[in-house]
Amino acid sequence: MFEIWIALLINLFAGILIFLLGLFWPVIPKSYRKYLVRRFWGKGALGQDFVITYGAFLDSRLTQNNPPPFRYVKSYHDGRTIQFAGPWGNVVADAEVRSISYLINALSAYKESAVTVENDTTAFENLDRTIVALGSGSSNQITDIILREPNNGFLEFRQEGNTSFIFDKRGGAKFIGFQGTVKKDYGMILKIPNLRFPDRFFFVCAGLGEWGTSGASWYLATKWRDLLSEFKEAFGIVVEVDLGSDQSARRVFP
Secondary structure (H helix, E strand, O other), X not given: OHHHHHHHXXXXXXXXXXXXXXXXXXXXXXXXXXXXXXXXXXXXXXXXXEEEEEOOEOOHHHHOOOOOOOOEEEEOOOOOEEEEOOOOOOEOOHHHHHHHHHHHHHHOOOOOOOOEEEEHHHHOOOOOOEEEEEOOOOOOHHHHHHHOOOXXXXXXXXXXXXXXXXXXXXXXXXXXXXXXXXOEEEEEEEEEEOOOOOOOEEEEEEEOOHHHHHHHXXXXXXXXXXXXXHOOOOEEEEEEEEOOOHHHOEEEEO
8 A cells, every 4th residue: 555655656746747847848948048148248138237339430521610511422233323411420330230230139039128239438338237349449449448458368459560460468479361362351259357347248349350340249149159168257269251251250269
């Protein structure tokens, strides 16, 4: 009789376990993926404490006393061109628009709220977030801040004469773009902790040229799980990009 009760309890326990697994199984993979997102992108990545920031700049002709009335040209597929005044506010590069789209697509599946996108002047007002800065420090002041952080022991931009390059601060390697018959661009992907605020991170996707920036952003958006498994927290890597193709980005360092 005792053995019968033991068998009944085992079957009952197994039935309850199977029921609970069936009930929560659809939720478990999604919860695990969100856990990975928080580990890599920071605790605020699933909420409002995450921002993608781009460099905002003005048309220099607007600083003239009498700026020309038609500053931009629109080209159509049939050969027509139309001159127009264009924006009087900030201008955004194509590469940064592409970069933003890659990162939003990578994260929107995990977020219930929209990904925040701000220009660098606006983003500077609130650094208590995880921030992904697009473009080099010459166009994005948040990138400039991040690259000068004391815990950035990885990569920076340097210039010797008229030659600009990405510099490996640890080993001294130089990555000079647009050389040889088949010209390549180079981009850096940097991740360091935000020292001012715990559980926040600074990211940089920046290239020597536009394709280096957007190629680095594509690589980060598609390979972040691989980077999470390889690096515990901070890292700096360099990607090589064929001009005209973000998806050609491949890691060349380290």
